[in-house]
Amino acid sequence: MANQQKVNLGRLLYKRLSREMKITANPKEKLYDTPVFQYIANQFREHQVTTQKLCKGQNEVMMVGQTYLCMLESLRKSEELAQMYKTTERSIEQSANLVGLKLPTVDH
Amino acid sequence: MAAPMNTCKHLIRTLTRIRKPKPINVCFIRKYKTGELKKFYKNASIVQNQGWFEVNLDQRKLRTPTGNLFQVPSEPLALAIATEWNSQKETIKRQAMHLTTLSNTVLDNPMQRSRGDIVRGVLHFLETDTILYRSTEPQEFLELQKQEWDPVLKWFRSSYQVELDSTTSLMPPEIPENTEEVITRKVNSLNDWALVGFQYGVENLKSIILMLAITDKRLTVEKAVQLARLETLYQTKIWGNVQWHHDVDIYQLQSRVAAAALFVHWCSNDMATTHKTTYSNQT
Numbered sequence: 591m592a593n594q595q596k597v598n599l600g601r602l603l604y605k606r607l608s609r610e611m612k613i614t615a616n617p618k619e620k621l622y623d624t625p626v627f628q629y630i631a632n633q634f635r636e637h638q639v640t641t642q643k644l645c646k647g648q649n650e651v652m653m654v655g656q657t658y659l660c661m662l663e664s665l666r667k668s669e670e671l672a673q674m675y676k677t678t679e680r681s682i683e684q685s686a687n688l689v690g691l692k693l694p695t696v697d698h
Numbered sequence: 699m700a701a702p703m704n705t706c707k708h709l710i711r712t713l714t715r716i717r718k719p720k721p722i723n724v725c726f727i728r729k730y731k732t733g734e735l736k737k738f739y740k741n742a743s744i745v746q747n748q749g750w751f752e753v754n755l756d757q758r759k760l761r762t763p764t765g766n767l768f769q770v771p772s773e774p775l776a777l778a779i780a781t782e783w784n785s786q787k788e789t790i791k792r793q794a795m796h797l798t799t800l801s802n803t804v805l806d807n808p809m810q811r812s813r814g815d816i817v818r819g820v821l822h823f824l825e826t827d828t829i830l831y832r833s834t835e836p837q838e839f840l841e842l843q844k845q846e847w848d849p850v851l852k853w854f855r856s857s858y859q860v861e862l863d864s865t866t867s868l869m870p871p872e873i874p875e876n877t878e879e880v881i882t883r884k885v886n887s888l889n890d891w892a893l894v895g896f897q898y899g900v901e902n903l904k905s906i907i908l909m910l911a912i913t914d915k916r917l918t919v920e921k922a923v924q925l926a927r928l929e930t931l932y933q934t935k936i937w938g939n940v941q942w943h944h945d946v947d948i949y950q951l952q953s954r955v956a957a958a959a960l961f962v963h964w965c966s967n968d969m970a971t972t973h974k975t976t977y978s979n980q981t
């Protein structure tokens with residue numbers, strides 16, 4: 591039962607990692623060809639859990655995968671928030687206009 | 699008639715000898731202008747060179763801000779850095795490239811820090827560790843701290859065989875000598891690269907214990923960041939969450955700490971893993 595949960599977690603991690611990589615990576619080439627994705631796929635292949643024993647190694651690699659996923663997701667989300675709440679700084683005149691004032695004029 | 703021809707040939711020969719094909723190692727001064735830098739390459743890839751991994755932007759080698767060659771000791775780290783460069787859209791946003799920045803810090807050492815300096819800086823956080831400082835009111839918050847921080851403290855005490863108590867006063871808690879020695883030894887056991895990453899993580903979390911929990915794979919980065927911001931979390935539950943302040947803070951902290959954790963993991967020497975084979979009918 592616990593093993594099935596682990597396998598599911600693994601699958602979920604794989605799916606989310608692939609999604610993040612797709613978003614951030616170069617749109618021109620296929621994701622499958624990139625060396626990064628190949629490395630990730632190899633890691634998943636190499637560290638497949640045994641069905642009977644509890645592998646500490648498996649947990650460790652999963653945690654690394656989760657940490658990398660966390661980094662990618664956090665970067666993307668913080669960028670999205672920055673874009674969403676982006677404003678340009680108002681000029682002095684515009685700020686004055688907000689409260690119905692005008693800038694004083696200088697008579698030469 | 700023959701003489702000018704000969705000098706001509708000689709000239710051409712010397713010119714072609716000068717322009718021998720060399721690997722292009724151009725130092726990009728323009729990269730470090732203060733204005734916005736456009737993305738000037740199409741693809742970032744990695745190459746291996748005498749046990750080190752370098753990053754190539756198109757055909758040109760990546761360099762650190764002071765002009766040194768950019769080399770990292772581990773392949774997944776190089777791949778992740780190449781991904782950072784690849785994920786830049788039209789402009790280069792260096793503030794999003796944490797792994798690159800960390801590597802540059804190790805390679806350049808801009809503040810001329812020795813190992814001792816860095817270790818001392820990390821140990822400084824031991825007596826002002828976040829999860830040791832308990833606030834006595836409100837009562838609910840005290841309970842929350844006990845509930846969330848105590849298990850981590852318990853794990854830390856048992857796994858490192860040290861004594862460390864939390865405090866409710868403003869004064870830093872008394873750190874037993876044994877504890878300090880054990881933690882110093884643990885931090886000193888990291889190599890130069892992992893040490894810089896570890897220090898960056900501790901700086902951001904303001905807690906050694908939480909960073910150790912991450913590097914020992916006991917806590918996820920999300921959970922550790924949550925624990926580091928427990929008070930803020932408690933307050934936002936009562937007073938509301940401001941997305942453009944609190945969420946931005948969370949995501950920035952998470953990305954930095956995750957980068958630090960990955961840096962420590964990938965640069966540590968215990969990267970050799972034994973591969974477990976898949977058993978099908980084992981009992």
